[in-house]
Amino acid sequence: MISRDRFQLPEREKTNTRANPSLSVVAGTAEPIYGPEAIKPVSTQEALNPNYELEVDDLKWRALPYTCVETQTWYLTADDGKVALVQAIYSNVL
Amino acid sequence: MCCEYINPLYLFGMSGGLLGIFFTYRQVQVNTQFVVKIFYPDGKVHWSSAELLNQGFDDDKFSFYADDLAIELSEDKQSYKIMSQAAKDTRVNLKISKAGPGFKVGKDGLTLFGTDHKNPWGTMRHVFWPRTKVEGSIVVNGEKLDFTGKALYIMALQGMKPHHAGRFSLSSSQLDCD
Numbered sequence: 001m002i003s004r005d006r007f008q009l010p011e012r013e014k015t016n017t018r019a020n021p022s023l024s025v026v027a028g029t030a031e032p033i034y035g036p037e038a039i040k041p042v043s044t045q046e047a048l049n050p051n052y053e054l055e056v057d058d059l060k061w062r063a064l065p066y067t068c069v070e071t072q073t074w075y076l077t078a079d080d081g082k083v084a085l086v087q088a089i090y091s092n093v094l
Numbered sequence: 095m096c097c098e099y100i101n102p103l104y105l106f107g108m109s110g111g112l113l114g115i116f117f118t119y120r121q122v123q124v125n126t127q128f129v130v131k132i133f134y135p136d137g138k139v140h141w142s143s144a145e146l147l148n149q150g151f152d153d154d155k156f157s158f159y160a161d162d163l164a165i166e167l168s169e170d171k172q173s174y175k176i177m178s179q180a181a182k183d184t185r186v187n188l189k190i191s192k193a194g195p196g197f198k199v200g201k202d203g204l205t206l207f208g209t210d211h212k213n214p215w216g217t218m219r220h221v222f223w224p225r226t227k228v229e230g231s232i233v234v235n236g237e238k239l240d241f242t243g244k245a246l247y248i249m250a251l252q253g254m255k256p257h258h259a260g261r262f263s264l265s266s267s268q269l270d271c272d
Contacts, residue, residue, distance in 0.1 A: 038209050042220075045200025054196025056171050058203065058221045061155040062251050070251045072158070072165065074176070074190055075266060076228050078243040081135035084232065086176060086186060088158055088165055089127040090149070 066094045124149070128163055128180045130232065132239065140234050142184035174247070176230075185233040190245050194225035207254065216254020223247035225268060244268055 024030040062070060069091045076084040126146040133139055146160035156167040162179040173191040178184075198221045208215035228245040231238050246266045 034209070038207065040206040040211050040214075042199045042203060042205045042218075045202070045204075048201045049198065052195075052197045052199060054198045054221055054223075058196070058198055059156060059167060059171065059249065061151055061158060062219075062253075063151065063155065064251075064253055066253075067255050068251060068253045069256060071249070072174075073248050073250070074174075074188075074226075074228070075246040075248075075264070076188075076241055076243060077245065077268075078228075078239075078241045080240065080243075082239060082241065083133040084241065085129070085131040086188065086232075087129040088163075089125075089129065090158070091125045091127070093123045093125075 061090065063090060064092060066092065068092050126158075126160060128160075128178055130178075130181070130184050130186060132232065132234065140184070142181040144178075144180035144184075146180055183235050186230075188228055188230035188232070188241060190223075190247060191227045191229075192223050192225075193227045193244075194223075197222040197224050217251070219251040219253070221249050224266075 149160040206214040
């Protein structure tokens with residue numbers, strides 16, 4: 001019988017340095033892996049809008065007064081084969 | 095970059111006392127950018143990224159304006175007009191019209207990050223017009239490129255500081271069913 005504990009990483013190794021070892025370590029922003037209780041995906045709300053309807057107010061810019069990045073992006077596929085990305089970016093750093 | 099301003103004000107009392115009043119406020123740094131990337135059928139790529147100045151919104155925040163740029167949602171909320179001369183070599187004049195229903199998951203389209211959902215560390219929001227028609231053109235270095243065709247519109251908000259591992263692949267399949 002193999003004990004489950006043999007496959008547990010020691011606590012100090014449980015950071016995202018394994019997933020992205022270079023950048024976050026160099027920047028000093030490596031964080032622990034928090035687990036599923038630290039995210040509430042939008043899919044948990046799916047039943048509240050079964051037809052996936054978009055309301056007019058949803059198209060308003062939020063332009064939050066704290067650190068955020070907001071974008072409107074259009075991905076174009078022209079009939080003649082050209083593809084383009086057109087994007088407006090609003091970035092706020094507090 | 096965020097700046098902290100301190101405005102000290104020193105008052106001298108009649109009896110020789112000194113009172114110092116300090117005002118501090120933090121300035122929020124807003125930057126806006128307009129990006130265009132064009133993939134030609136022959137493999138050539140054109141990239142343009144222009145910093146925008148004097149940005150602002152209309153009262154309802156449906157439309158976005160800056161020097162040499164306007165991205166306006168129409169009165170009927172069914173189309174966007176995108177006009178930009180912010181980059182001299184890439185002039186955009188496009189109209190994107192909704193060609194099907196919009197798409198949003200849930201009541202606010204938000205994914206919350208953090209262990210306390212009432213006070214999230216950050217949020218991620220997406221709303222979509224999965225199917226739209228595009229007409230208009232982009233003028234690249236004087237050459238007018240026609241952009242009649244289809245488009246996908248995504249409005250996204252990352253309500254927190256960016257992550258290093260923020261990478262994703264996007265694919266859009268637009269199928270016509272008769």
